[in-house]
Amino acid sequence: MAYAEDAERETLHHPKSFWTKYVWSQDHKVIAIQYSLTAIFAGLVALVLSALMRMQIGFPGALEFIDQNAYYQFMTMHGMIMVIYLLTALFLGGFGNYLIPLMCGARDMVFPFLNMLSYWFYLLSVIILMSSFFVPGGPTGAGWTLYPPQSISAGTPGTEWGIVLMMISLAVFIVAATMGGLNYVTTVLQARTHGMSLFRLPLTVWGIFIATVLALLAFPALFVSAIMLLFDKLLGTSFFMPAMVSMGQTLDYNGGSPILFQHLFWFFGHPEVYIVALPAFGLVSDLISTHARKPIFGYKMMVWAIVAIGVLSFVVWAHHMYVSGMNPYFGFFFATTTLVIAVPTALKVYNWVLTLFRGDIHLTVPMLFALAFILTFLNGGLTGLFLGNVAVDLPLSDTYFVVAHFHMVMGVAPILVVFGSIYHWYPKITGRMLNDTIGRLHFWITFIGTYTIYFPMHYLGFLGMPRRYYAYEDYDFIPQSAHDLNSFITVVALIVGVSQLLFLFNLFYSYFKGKPAGGNPWKATSLEWLTPQTPPAHGNWGEKLPVVHRWAYDYSVPGVAEDYVPQTVPESEAPIHDKGI
Amino acid sequence: MNVSAPQHHPNFDEGWDDPAIAARRKKTALQVMLAVITALFFLFTIAFLIRAQYPDYESLAAPWQPLANPWLLWVNSGILLLASLSFHWAVVSARSENINATRDGLYLAGFFTVMFLISQLWLWQQLIALGYYVNSNPANSFFYLFTGLHGLHLLAGLFLWLKTLREARGGLPLSLLQSSVALCATYWHFLFVVWLLLFSLIVGDQATFRAIAAFCGF
Numbered sequence: 001m002a003y004a005e006d007a008e009r010e011t012l013h014h015p016k017s018f019w020t021k022y023v024w025s026q027d028h029k030v031i032a033i034q035y036s037l038t039a040i041f042a043g044l045v046a047l048v049l050s051a052l053m054r055m056q057i058g059f060p061g062a063l064e065f066i067d068q069n070a071y072y073q074f075m076t077m078h079g080m081i082m083v084i085y086l087l088t089a090l091f092l093g094g095f096g097n098y099l100i101p102l103m104c105g106a107r108d109m110v111f112p113f114l115n116m117l118s119y120w121f122y123l124l125s126v127i128i129l130m131s132s133f134f135v136p137g138g139p140t141g142a143g144w145t146l147y148p149p150q151s152i153s154a155g156t157p158g159t160e161w162g163i164v165l166m167m168i169s170l171a172v173f174i175v176a177a178t179m180g181g182l183n184y185v186t187t188v189l190q191a192r193t194h195g196m197s198l199f200r201l202p203l204t205v206w207g208i209f210i211a212t213v214l215a216l217l218a219f220p221a222l223f224v225s226a227i228m229l230l231f232d233k234l235l236g237t238s239f240f241m242p243a244m245v246s247m248g249q250t251l252d253y254n255g256g257s258p259i260l261f262q263h264l265f266w267f268f269g270h271p272e273v274y275i276v277a278l279p280a281f282g283l284v285s286d287l288i289s290t291h292a293r294k295p296i297f298g299y300k301m302m303v304w305a306i307v308a309i310g311v312l313s314f315v316v317w318a319h320h321m322y323v324s325g326m327n328p329y330f331g332f333f334f335a336t337t338t339l340v341i342a343v344p345t346a347l348k349v350y351n352w353v354l355t356l357f358r359g360d361i362h363l364t365v366p367m368l369f370a371l372a373f374i375l376t377f378l379n380g381g382l383t384g385l386f387l388g389n390v391a392v393d394l395p396l397s398d399t400y401f402v403v404a405h406f407h408m409v410m411g412v413a414p415i416l417v418v419f420g421s422i423y424h425w426y427p428k429i430t431g432r433m434l435n436d437t438i439g440r441l442h443f444w445i446t447f448i449g450t451y452t453i454y455f456p457m458h459y460l461g462f463l464g465m466p467r468r469y470y471a472y473e474d475y476d477f478i479p480q481s482a483h484d485l486n487s488f489i490t491v492v493a494l495i496v497g498v499s500q501l502l503f504l505f506n507l508f509y510s511y512f513k514g515k516p517a518g519g520n521p522w523k524a525t526s527l528e529w530l531t532p533q534t535p536p537a538h539g540n541w542g543e544k545l546p547v548v549h550r551w552a553y554d555y556s557v558p559g560v561a562e563d564y565v566p567q568t569v570p571e572s573e574a575p576i577h578d579k580g581i
Numbered sequence: 582m583n584v585s586a587p588q589h590h591p592n593f594d595e596g597w598d599d600p601a602i603a604a605r606r607k608k609t610a611l612q613v614m615l616a617v618i619t620a621l622f623f624l625f626t627i628a629f630l631i632r633a634q635y636p637d638y639e640s641l642a643a644p645w646q647p648l649a650n651p652w653l654l655w656v657n658s659g660i661l662l663l664a665s666l667s668f669h670w671a672v673v674s675a676r677s678e679n680i681n682a683t684r685d686g687l688y689l690a691g692f693f694t695v696m697f698l699i700s701q702l703w704l705w706q707q708l709i710a711l712g713y714y715v716n717s718n719p720a721n722s723f724f725y726l727f728t729g730l731h732g733l734h735l736l737a738g739l740f741l742w743l744k745t746l747r748e749a750r751g752g753l754p755l756s757l758l759q760s761s762v763a764l765c766a767t768y769w770h771f772l773f774v775v776w777l778l779l780f781s782l783i784v785g786d787q788a789t790f791r792a793i794a795a796f797c798g799f
Contacts, residue, residue, distance in 0.1 A: 110603075110606045110610075111606075111610065178614075178617060181613075181617075182610045182613055182614060185609075185610075185613050186606050186609045186610045186613065189609055190602075190605060190606045190609050191606070216613065216616065216617050216620075217616065217617070217620045220617060220620040220621040220624055221620075221624050223621065224621065224624045224625055224628060227726070227730075228628065228726070231715070231722060231726065235715050235716055235722075236715075236716035237715060237716045237719070237722040238637075238716070238719060238722070239628070239632060239719065239722060252716070254637055255635045255636070255637035255638075255719065256632070256719075257631060257632060257635065260628060260631050260632060263631075264624065264628060267624070
């Protein structure tokens with residue numbers, strides 16, 4: 001039938017040339033790799049920017065080209081790239097694209113063309129953002145929160161072009177994320193294979209699925225604020241801009257509300273934390289269960305905790321705004337919701353620990369990163385409880401305590417999961433193992449190094465050392481010891497930064513020289529390890545789709561010789577650990 | 582529940598390329614997309630309600646303002662309603678397997694939509710001619726923002742409409758055409774409801790917005 005042939009072409013677009021196979025590819029696995037490589041490139045740019053900032057803080061004036069403007073531009077671009085263009089893109093576009101169809105037992109995403117378009121829009125957004133380094137005035141230096149009026153007022157670096165390019169880039173990114181998100185959600189809901197009920201999905205899929213829902217509903221808030229701020233900047237409207245005098249001149253703006261921008265920004269900004277965290281929660285659950293050879297503790301509880309965190313993440317945003325001048329009564333509400341969201345989050349931490357309890361723990365590189373994640377996330381999460389309370393937040397606001405908190409909880413912790421997951425799934429993606437020795441070296445430097453960087457920052461915060469300052473000399477309340485500590489942190493940060501080359505080298509080296517992995521090197525149970533080919537071929541499953549008989553966590557099932565039972569093994573061959581699922 | 586027997590998911594079939602399944606997936610995607618657009622306009626509405634309470638807000642429908650008698654907005658609403666009704670007719674015709682009437686419904690829907698967009702642009706031109714620029718007052722800013730964004734959503738919809746029209750002309754199996762037309766119709770009905778909301782915001786007065794905001798607690 002003619003239409004069936006059309007549908008065939010539409011849904012599974014078999015590539016024929018190099019270009020359609022590797023560049024204009026509609027295969028979710030290729031798109032995932034494109035997303036990941038672009039995100040890692042952006043992340044490396046942001047890493048270099050952070051090293052430059054640390055040089056200024058640790059050794060003021062050592063690099064002459066870092067003036068005030070450059071410092072603020074580096075800071076802004078570092079933050080925005082890391083949060084949006086690295087972490088969000090990597091978790092959803094990278095891991096989401098690779099793992100959702102494979103873990104669901106689908107042949108591809110349900111709308112492959114839209115998926116391809118999503119990547120190219122993402123790449124366009126990165127290009128637009130990076131181009132701001134080369135325009136007059138350079139990139140915006142407004143801080144990643146882009147608060148007006150300062151972000152579009154004279155005196156802030158990048159008000160000529162930088163801020164406009166930032167807004168346009170964000171808008172394009174949101175379009176890309178929406179196209180990707182439609183695919184992820186629809187694939188999870190409509191393209192699971194036989195027997196794959198929602199409660200048999202690995203937690204990775206749950207984490208990415210709920211994070212995608214958050215992204216779809218929260219990114220509009222960023223879109224709204226970006227569009228309205230662009231109007232204020234380019235068309236002279238006064239959505240956010242109040243009446244003001246700038247550089248001795250009365251501006252044409254009148255009556256706008258800067259706090260409105262803050263509300264809109266954080267209505268996106270806080271769910272964004274969980275857009276990054278929930279995929280990390282999911283991925284790390286699978287790493288822990290696989291490498292501890294134990295079923296994940298409280299699977300359903302873990303799923304509902306992800307859902308609860310997702311819902312609650314929309315009602316905590318103003319805990320970022322205690323010092324903004326908003327109605328003080330709001331503080332009470334948002335402090336309460338912030339404490340409430342800690343409950344499902346803590347529950348997940350307990351369950352990870354209980355999964356480890358009496359497990360057959362293999363200290364593989366992915367497991368090392370997973371364990372490091374638990375420690376780092378716990379640390380960052382606990383300081384979040386401090387900052388979530390108004391009375392404690394007020395004195396700590398805008399100090400290095402905040403810098404330490406958010407880097408621990410949503411910088412280092414998720415990136416540890418990224419590393420662990422790459423070490424875990426690289427064998428499936430390439431067919432080769434990453435080098436173990438280099439991996440361990442990379443792990444220990446990164447883990448100890450990041451702790452050494454961020455842990456002392458809590459003390460700097462207690463001392464009252466403010467964040468977002470270009471120079472810290474000549475403040476009576478900042479003692480010499482704090483300056484020494486800053487120099488120390490900078491040295492460690494540079495070491496950690498350079499050590500990431502080990503990881504890049506490993507990725508490159510192992511691709512050619514790594515030990516062949518086989519189909520299932522970790523003896524894992526979920527579907528992606530059961531593909532007929534490794535790396536999986538186009539269409540993933542050969543002639544027949546897999547049939548699922550059990551959940552993804554049948555490890556160490558009593559009475560079974562092997563310590564794992566893949567999801568495709570029927571009950572007649574091996575008992576099912578948890579029949580309720 | 583006997584978990585050992587393979588459960589055939591109701592939404593899945595071995596035939597990955599089965600057109601009926603593709604239609605179901607498109608429906609899910611549209612529902613998700615409508616949720617995203619709802620979030621977008623909801624947030625614009627909240628931003629509007631907050632900003633409209635500031636003293637400089639001067640509704641375009643105030644007695645001395647150009648939209649004091651918003652007859653053109655009513656006419657435009659009527660045109661958009663006709664587009665929506667045409668889609669409904671197309672859906673009903675497709676269901677009763679009347680291809681010609683389905684096509685006619687689609688043509689009419691497209692015609693009324695383009696009419697609506699032209700008429701909205703004409704309204705923009707009128708206001709600009711009177712000196713009501715985008716930055717003259719927050720009410721004007723929101724007016725241009727709302728109508729512009731709503732128009733862009735309709736424009737995007739016209740791409741879907743064009744695709745459906747091509748399918749209707751190209752002899753797509755009726756079951757698939759029914760689903761494509763139904764998806765378009767849902768999108769247009771949705772945008773009509775969004776338009777009614779935006780219309781009420783454009784012509785509403787400040788006291789009403791203050792009351793709504795007070796009721797919502799902000």
